[in-house]
Amino acid sequence: MNYDQLLCGRVKAIPPSGIRKYFDLLQGMEGGISLGIGEPDFQTPWHIRDAGIYSLEKGFTKYTPNAGLSDLRRAVSAYLRRRFGLEYAPIGQILLTVGGSEGLDLTLRCIIEPGDEVIIPTPSFVCYGPLTSMYHGTPVYVETRAENEFRLTAGELRAAITPRTKALVLPFPCNPTGGIMGREDLEAIAEVLRGTNILVISDEIYAELTYGQRHVSIASIPGMYERTVVVNGFSKAYSMTGWRLGYVCGPKELIGAMTKLHQYGIMSAPTTSQYAAIEAMNNGDGDIEAMREEYDGRRRFLVDGFRSLGLDCFEPRGAFYTFPCIRSTGLTSVEFCDRFLAAEKVAVIPGSAFGPGGEGFVRACYAASMKDLDEALRRLERFLNTLK
Amino acid sequence: MKQLLQLLEDDATLTTAQLAALSGMSEEEAKTAVARYEKDKIILGYKAIVDWDRTEREAVTALIEVQVTPQRGNGFDRVAERIYQYDEVESVYLMSGAFDLTVIISGRTLKEVATFVSQKLSTLEGVTSTATHFILKKYKEKHLIFPAREEQEERFVLE
Numbered sequence: 001m002n003y004d005q006l007l008c009g010r011v012k013a014i015p016p017s018g019i020r021k022y023f024d025l026l027q028g029m030e031g032g033i034s035l036g037i038g039e040p041d042f043q044t045p046w047h048i049r050d051a052g053i054y055s056l057e058k059g060f061t062k063y064t065p066n067a068g069l070s071d072l073r074r075a076v077s078a079y080l081r082r083r084f085g086l087e088y089a090p091i092g093q094i095l096l097t098v099g100g101s102e103g104l105d106l107t108l109r110c111i112i113e114p115g116d117e118v119i120i121p122t123p124s125f126v127c128y129g130p131l132t133s134m135y136h137g138t139p140v141y142v143e144t145r146a147e148n149e150f151r152l153t154a155g156e157l158r159a160a161i162t163p164r165t166k167a168l169v170l171p172f173p174c175n176p177t178g179g180i181m182g183r184e185d186l187e188a189i190a191e192v193l194r195g196t197n198i199l200v201i202s203d204e205i206y207a208e209l210t211y212g213q214r215h216v217s218i219a220s221i222p223g224m225y226e227r228t229v230v231v232n233g234f235s236k237a238y239s240m241t242g243w244r245l246g247y248v249c250g251p252k253e254l255i256g257a258m259t260k261l262h263q264y265g266i267m268s269a270p271t272t273s274q275y276a277a278i279e280a281m282n283n284g285d286g287d288i289e290a291m292r293e294e295y296d297g298r299r300r301f302l303v304d305g306f307r308s309l310g311l312d313c314f315e316p317r318g319a320f321y322t323f324p325c326i327r328s329t330g331l332t333s334v335e336f337c338d339r340f341l342a343a344e345k346v347a348v349i350p351g352s353a354f355g356p357g358g359e360g361f362v363r364a365c366y367a368a369s370m371k372d373l374d375e376a377l378r379r380l381e382r383f384l385n386t387l388k
Numbered sequence: 389m390k391q392l393l394q395l396l397e398d399d400a401t402l403t404t405a406q407l408a409a410l411s412g413m414s415e416e417e418a419k420t421a422v423a424r425y426e427k428d429k430i431i432l433g434y435k436a437i438v439d440w441d442r443t444e445r446e447a448v449t450a451l452i453e454v455q456v457t458p459q460r461g462n463g464f465d466r467v468a469e470r471i472y473q474y475d476e477v478e479s480v481y482l483m484s485g486a487f488d489l490t491v492i493i494s495g496r497t498l499k500e501v502a503t504f505v506s507q508k509l510s511t512l513e514g515v516t517s518t519a520t521h522f523i524l525k526k527y528k529e530k531h532l533i534f535p536a537r538e539e540q541e542e543r544f545v546l547e
Contacts, residue, residue: 242540293390297390297395297409297410297411298409298410300409300410300412301405301406301409301410304405304409305405370399370402370406370410371401374403374405374406
C-alpha cells in the first residue's frame with residue numbers, strides 16, 4: 001500500500017504541533033514540572049459527577065436527540081441568559097457538541113467554500129488555521145500585540161478584510177495570551193462588521209474565567225446577534241475536559257445546517273455527559289466562582305513572580321495562562337523553552353507555537369498547584385541567572 | 389479573594405509571597421496578619437496529616453464517648469481539662485446528646501489505648517462511663533482523602 005498517496009494533501013500539509021515534544025521530553029524526567037498543559041487541575045465537582053453516575057444507574061445509555069437533551073438545551077438557554085444576557089431558543093438555536101472543538105469544526109465546515117478567507121487573530125489556540133485549510137479555506141492571520149493587551153483592534157480587522165472574507169474567529173478570553181475584549185473593544189469590531197456578510201465565530205470557552213471584569217459576548221452587541229455563532233462548553237468552566245461536551249448557539253439557519261452535519265458525523269453528544277451537564281448548568285455557579293477565585297490567586301502569584309524576575313508580563317485578564325515576554329534573555333521562544341526544560345525540567349510552551357505574533361513570548365499555565373508554581377519560579381530564577 | 393485564615397487552613401505550607409498573592413495583600417501585610425493570628429491564638433499551630441497506615445509504624449485511633457458528672461461552678465471544663473492533659477489524647481469535644489465528651493485517643497497499639505481507657509480515663513473523678521470505638525479505616529480527614537485512588541492515564545492535550 002502506498003499510504004502517502006492515500007492521504008490527502010491537505011492533511012499532510014498540517015504541520016505537527018509545536019507543543020508535543022515538550023511533553024514527550026518531560027515524560028521521561030524525574031521531578032519535572034509542567035506548566036504546559038492547558039487543562040484545569042481540579043476534578044469535576046462531585047455533584048456533577050454524581051449526576052452522571054445517577055444517569056447510568058437509571059440506565060440512560062441511549063442516544064439523545066441529535067441536538068442534545070431538551071432539558072439540557074433549556075438549561076443552556078437559561079444559563080446564557082443569566083450569565084451573559086444572551087437569548088437563544090432551546091429548540092433550533094442550541095446544539096450540544098463533542099466539546100467546543102466540534103462546534104468550531106462544524107461552524108467552519110458549514111460555511112467555507114474553496115478560497116474563502118477566515119480571519120484569525122493570533123497568538124491563539126492552534127486549531128483554527130488547520131481546520132480552515134482542511135475545508136479548502138485560507139486562514140488570514142492577524143497579529144495582536146502586547147501593547148494593545150493582545151486585543152484585536154478595528155484597524156487591524158479592517159485591514160485584513162477582503163471580498164473573500166467569510167468569517168472572523170474571535171478567540172477571547174484568549175489562549176495563550178490571557179487577553180480579553182471588553183464591551184468597548186467589541187463595539188469597535190462590531191462597527192466594522194455591521195452591514196457585511198461576515199460571520200463571527202466567537203470561541204468563548206474561557207468566558208467564565210475572567211478576572212476583574214465579566215466576559216462580554218459579541219453576540220450581545222447591537223447588530224451582532226444575527227452574524228455571530230457562539231461556541232462554548234463545559235471543559236474549562238466546570239473542569240469537565242474529559243466529558244467532551246460543548247455547545248454552539250446562533251441563528252437557526254446556521255445551527256440547523258450544523259445539526260444536519262452533526263447527526264451524520266457524531267449522532268449525538270455523549271449521553272452521560274449531557275445528564276451531568278444539566279446539573280452543572282443548574283447548580284454549578286458556585287463551583288465556577290470557587291475555581292475562578294483559586295485561579296485568580298495563582299495568576300497574581302505567577303505574574304508577580306515573572307515580573308520580580310525581570311520578565312515583562314502583560315497582566316492576563318482571562319483564561320488560565322500567563323504570556324511573559326522573554327526577549328530580554330536574547331533567546332527565541334523555542335530556544336528558551338528547550339533550554340529551560342533541559343536545564344530545570346520545567347515545561348512551558350513557546351509563543352511561536354500559537355501563530356504569528358507569538359515569537360518572543362512563552363505560555364505558562366497556572367492551572368497547577370501553588371507548590372509547583374513556586375518551584376517553577378525558583379527554577380526560572382536559577383535558569384535566568386545562568387543566562388546573564 | 390480568599391481570607392488568610394481560609395487559605396492557611398487549606399494549605400499551611402503556603403509561603404508569605406503566595407499568601408500575599410492569593411489574598412491580594414502585600415507580603416508585609418500578610419506577614420503581620422499571620423503573626424497577629426498566631427499571637428492571638430487564632431492560629432493554634434500547623435501540623436501535617438499523616439497516613440500512618442502507609443508507613444511501618446503501627447498506629448491505633450479510638451473515639452471514646454465519655455459521660456461525666458458536671459461540677460458546680462465549672463461544669464464540664466474541669467473534667468475535660470484533666471482529660472486533655474494526657475499526651476495520648478488527640479482531641480476532646482463537649483457534645484450535645486446522649487453522652488458528654490468525645491475523646492479521641494491515638495496510640496501505638498490496641499493495648500496501649502485500652503490501658504489508657506481502663507486505667508487513666510475511667511478512673512478519673514467525675515467520669516461515670518466510657519464507650520470505646522476503635523477506628524478501623526480512615527477515609528477522609530480535614531478534607532484530605534486517604535488514597536487508594538487510581539490516577540487516570542494522562543492524555544497529551546493539544547492546547
